[in-house]
Amino acid sequence: xxxxxxxxxxxxxxxxxxxxxxxxxxxxxxxxxxxxxxxxxxxxxxxxxxxxxxxxxxxxxxxxxxxxxxxxxxxxxxxxxxxxxxxxxxxxxxxxxxxxxxxxxxxxxxxxxxxxxxxxxxxxxxxxxxxxxxxxxxxxxxxxxxxxxxxxxxxxxxxxxxxxxxxxxxxxxxxxxxxxxxxxxxxxxxxxxxxxxxxxxxxxxxxxxxxxxxxxxxxxxxxxxxxxxxxxxxxxxxxxxxxxxxxxxxxxxxxxxxxxxxxxxxxxxxxxxxxxxxxxxxxxxxxxxxxxxxxxxxxxxxxxxxxxxxxxxxxxxxxxxxxxxxxxxxxxxxxxxxxxxxxxxxxxxxxxxxxxxxxxxxxxxxxxxxxxxxxxxxxxxxxxx
Numbered sequence: 481x482x483x484x485x486x487x488x489x490x491x492x493x494x495x496x497x498x499x500x501x502x503x504x505x506x507x508x509x510x511x512x513x514x515x516x517x518x519x520x521x522x523x524x525x526x527x528x529x530x531x532x533x534x535x536x537x538x539x540x541x542x543x544x545x546x547x548x549x550x551x552x553x554x555x556x557x558x559x560x561x562x563x564x565x566x567x568x569x570x571x572x573x574x575x576x577x578x579x580x581x582x583x584x585x586x587x588x589x590x591x592x593x594x595x596x597x598x599x600x601x602x603x604x605x606x607x608x609x610x611x612x613x614x615x616x617x618x619x620x621x622x623x624x625x626x627x628x629x630x631x632x633x634x635x636x637x638x639x640x641x642x643x644x645x646x647x648x649x650x651x652x653x654x655x656x657x658x659x660x661x662x663x664x665x666x667x668x669x670x671x672x673x674x675x676x677x678x679x680x681x682x683x684x685x686x687x688x689x690x691x692x693x694x695x696x697x698x699x700x701x702x703x704x705x706x707x708x709x710x711x712x713x714x715x716x717x718x719x720x721x722x723x724x725x726x727x728x729x730x731x732x733x734x735x736x737x738x739x740x741x742x743x744x745x746x747x748x749x750x751x752x753x754x755x756x757x758x759x760x761x762x763x764x765x766x767x768x769x770x771x772x773x774x775x776x777x778x779x780x781x782x783x784x785x786x787x788x789x790x791x792x793x794x795x796x797x798x799x800x801x802x803x804x805x806x807x808x809x810x811x812x813x814x815x816x817x818x819x820x821x822x823x824x825x826x827x828x829x830x831x832x833x834x835x836x837x838x839x840x841x842x843x844x845x846x847x848x849x850x851x852x853x854x855x856x857x858x859x860x861x862x863x864x865x
Contacts, residue, residue: 484551485551486792487514487516487553489556495515495555507789514543514549515535523536551574562581563587565594576602577605580664581604584834601791612779613744614673614676614740617745621678627734629678629710629712630732631714636667636718636725639718639719653694661698666718674716675811675814676810678714678731681714681814682829684821685706688703696850701720702719735749736748751768751770754768
C-alpha cells in the first residue's frame with residue numbers, strides 16, 4: 481500500500497474542510513474515497529464537488545461494510561466519537577477521531593480498550609500539538625531545564641461566541657447534544673496541551689457559570705484550581721463571553737518562568753535555582769538573578785493537515801503518532817472532573833468517580849428545558865460538527 485484510502489463520517493463544517501484538504505492533495509500519501517452523512521443535501525454536495533470517485537453513504541452500517549477505504553476519520557458530534565470509533569476499529573479500519581475523545585470518560589475508556597486490542601493506528605485530532613511553541617515548552621519541561629514545576633496558569637478567554645453561534649445548531653450548548661459548553665467544544669485542545677506539557681493534576685476544584693452570558697444551559701464561564709502530586713498548583717480560566725479575550729499560558733518552575741502569549745515563548749531563566757538561592761542567600765532582601773530569553777522555535781505549525789499526514793505516515797511507515805487516540809482520555813478526565821466539582825460544589829480527586837459523573841450528567845439531560853429531544857436526533861445525524 482503506497483496510499484491510504486480514507487473514508488470520512490460527517491461532512492459538516494469540519495468534515496468538509498478535512499475532505500477538501502484530502503481532495504486537494506495536501507496529504508500526499510492519502511486519498512479520499514468515501515464519505516458518510518445522514519443528510520441528503522450534504523451527500524449531494526459531495527457528489528457535485530468530488531464526483532463519482534468518492535463513494536457516498538447515508539448510514540454507517542453500509543459505510544463500514546463497503547471496504548471502500550483503509551482508514552476512517554470520524555467528524556461527528558461529541559457523543560458519537562467513542563461509539564463510531566469502536567465500530568470502525570472492530571471492522572478492521574485504522575481510525576482518527578475529532579476532538580474531544582467523547583463526553584464522558586467511561587465511554588472513552590471502553591474505546592481505548594478496543595483500540596489497544598485492535599492492532600490498528602488510532603489517533604485523535606489534537607492539532608495544537610503541532611504548534612512549535614507548545615512543543616518547545618514541553619521539551620524545556622521534559623528536559624528539566626525549568627526545574628520542578630511550581631505553578632501553571634492558563635487564561636484562555638479568546639473564545640468569544642455570540643448568541644447566534646449557539647442558535648446555529650440544535651445540538652449546540654445542550655447537555656444532551658454536546659455534553660457541555662466551553663470545556664467540551666472550545667477547550668479540549670488546551671486541556672490536552674496542559675496535561676501533555678505539565679502532567680495530570682491529582683485533584684480539582686472548579687467554579688462555573690451556566691448560561692451566564694448566553695441563553696444556554698451549559699457552562700460559558702469557568703475558573704478552576706488544581707493541585708499536582710509534587711505540590712504544584714494551577715489555575716485554568718476560560719469563557720465564551722469576554723471580548724477582547726486573552727490567551728496566556730504561564731508556567732513557573734524552580735529555575736524560572738515561561739510565558740506563551742501573542743505567538744512568543746519567553747523564558748525568564750534563573751542562574752541559580754530558587755530553592756538553592758533560598759537556602760544559601762544570607763543578604764536579607766534579594767532574589768535570584770534572572771535572564772529574559774526570547775526562545776526561538778523551529779518547525780511548521782501544520783495543524784489539522786499535520787495530524788492527517790502523521791496519521792497516514794504511521795499507517796504506512798510506522799511513524800510515531802503525535803496525538804495517539806488513547807491519550808484523548810486525559811484532557812477529558814480533567815474536563816469531567818471540572819464539571820463534577822462544580823456540580824457537587826466540592827473537590828474532585830483524579831482518577832474521578834466515573835459512575836457519579838455519568839449519573840450527574842444524566843440528571844442534567846433528563847431535567848433539561850433546552851431542546852429536550854436533541855439527543856435522540858443527534859444519534860442519527862452525522863456531520864454537524
